[in-house]
Amino acid sequence: DPSVQLFLSADPDDYLDKASTLDQLSGQQVEALKKIQDKQRELAQERAEATEKLKDLASTRTELGNKKQEVQGKLAEAQKLLNTLTAKEKAALAAEQQRANRSSTDRVDLGNDSSASGRAAAAFSAAQSRIGSPYVYGATGPSSFDCSGLTSWAYAQAGVSIPRTSQAQAGYGAHLSQSQLQVGDLVFFYGDLHHVGLYAGNGQVLHAPHTGAVVRYESINNMPFQFGVRV
Missing domain, CATH: 3.90.1720.10 (endopeptidase domain like (from Nostoc punctiforme))
Incomplete structure (x- = not known):
């Protein structure tokens, strides 16, 4: 237990200095972890947006493909009429x-x-x-x-x-x-x-x-x- 370690320490001041340093390091680790978590959330949001854009592109590609077939059909009909x-x-x-x-x-x-x-x-x-x-x-x-x-x-x-x-x-x-x-x-x-x-x-x-x-x-x-x- 930290309190027992302090009681038994031959140099209480040295123990307290070390404890303070460890506490600061712990605080830095927590801050670094928060930054990592924020970055993960940001990446997840960007991934979701990219997925939606890919869906839109796929939908547009399908729509254009259908439109192309429709136009090609109309052009074929027009060509038949022209040939007459x-x-x-x-x-x-x-x-x-x-x-x-x-x-x-x-x-x-x-x-x-x-x-x-x-x-x-x-x-x-x-x-x-x-x-x-x-x-x-x-x-x-x-x-x-x-x-x-x-x-x-x-x-x-x-x-x-x-x-x-x-x-x-x-x-x-x-x-x-x-x-x-x-x-x-x-x-x-x-x-x-x-x-x-x-x-x-x-x-x-x-x-x-x-x-x-x-x-x-x-x-x-x-x-x-x-x-x-x-x-």
Whole structure:
């Protein structure tokens, strides 16, 4: 027992000095142990966050895989339809596509609509700088894009990270009607929300339309508008 050792010690002062040193060492060990425990908790939290991110990545990969299969199926159907066209009809279709692409470089009246926010203005300006860039499925810029690749890239230039796919972007914020749209808002089309662009003002959309087209302006009425989302 420490009290017995002190009573029997030939040099009580020396014993007390040693006891004090041992107590200090014990205190240091406790402090070191607390730091180790804190670090373990921190590592456990980081591990949990990394696990969640891996789950998100796996989910996104699966979603993109399913989307790719869907698009490939639609492209196959479109190719079958194209194969049924006569040479004259194909030439007319190609001429129409060229006309639409050329119009993207022409002056478009965007009116005087204001931007939804500073970041929306920055995103829209970034997208404008890519007018004429070709549509490539799965591309996210900076030289080619698909529809959601353009919108996610544009907002990234404004310092805002939004989801990669059009369906995920559609759930990013509250839905807006066409009359509520402001420049830079995301605009979604078709029942399955497979297409997205940026509202450009005055009833115009800036988007990457489809294979064979380029990033360009187009009337919002040319596609079945569903709703807008403000980032």
